[in-house]
Amino acid sequence: MASVTGNGREGSETGGRGGRPRSAGADAAILAAARALLAERGWDGMTLGDVAARAGVAKTTLYRRWPGKAELVVDAMAQLFDTLEPADAGSVRADATIAIRDLIALLGRPETQTAFLALAAHAARDPGLRAAVREKIVDRQRRLVHAGARRADARGEGGRITDPDLLFDVIAGTMVHRLLIAGEPVDDGYVERFLDLVLPAATR
Structure with a gap:
């Protein structure tokens, strides 16, 4: 590799x-x-x-x-997903909004859509490939939410992100399902409704 x-x-x-x-x-x-x-x-x-x-x-x-x-x-x-960077926009919600928009843009690229759907199909029959996808793509991007949690603590927003790994799973899973499985768009209104659901109102 x-x-x-x-x-x-x-x-x-x-x-x-x-x-x-x-x-x-x-x-x-x-x-x-x-x-x-x-x-x-x-x-x-x-x-x-x-x-x-x-x-x-x-x-x-x-x-x-x-x-x-x-x-x-x-x-x-x-390599493509490693270009994603943690956002620093002044609050947990603002950071999350930017990070999600960046993820949406990346997931919207034709090469990403083709690769993810094909890799998911092949990984279902190949445990080694599934492990590689998890290690090299999925788990490596957890750094984005962990960085957001550390930044929130430094800003005095401690407790806003209590489980970074679970929050990552919720964000990534929702956006991948919405864009790649359901084939539905993710506009600003959808992002706002999503954040209303997963983040406390105090993070606005």
Whole structure:
């Protein structure tokens, strides 16, 4: 698997056969090509050969890093989700509003929708893939809510986020279901109603 740091940038490390050094530039080109082809052609239309050609690397370079399409897409999506940043807008509710809007924008991208639906289907039959999705995409983004909880405490809003992991599950689960499963839009009014439900009125 490609190494993707928490800030969304690949690190150079030793990998592949014979301990060859990994090329961060090649990794970045491959991951970007995978996302572009997912958006253009969908899951079934994207092949590893096409990704290698789009990235300008040899197929062997790609296969040394990722043994299959699912593994590649997990890392491509992980890098994309790592671009999400905690918001600091003055209150828990304002922070949450910005964070949710950022998540909605990311979930609305065609490559994200294609990847998530396909990975969910494949992960249902592959425990290793499910674990990779959870570790590299889902659990890594819990940092956003934990950062919000720490910031709330620093502002004197202690107690507003009593269970960051549960709040993350509620936010992520609702938005993924609304956008990717139900196929319904998430406008400002929906976000406001959602926050009325999950956050105390005092967090306005």
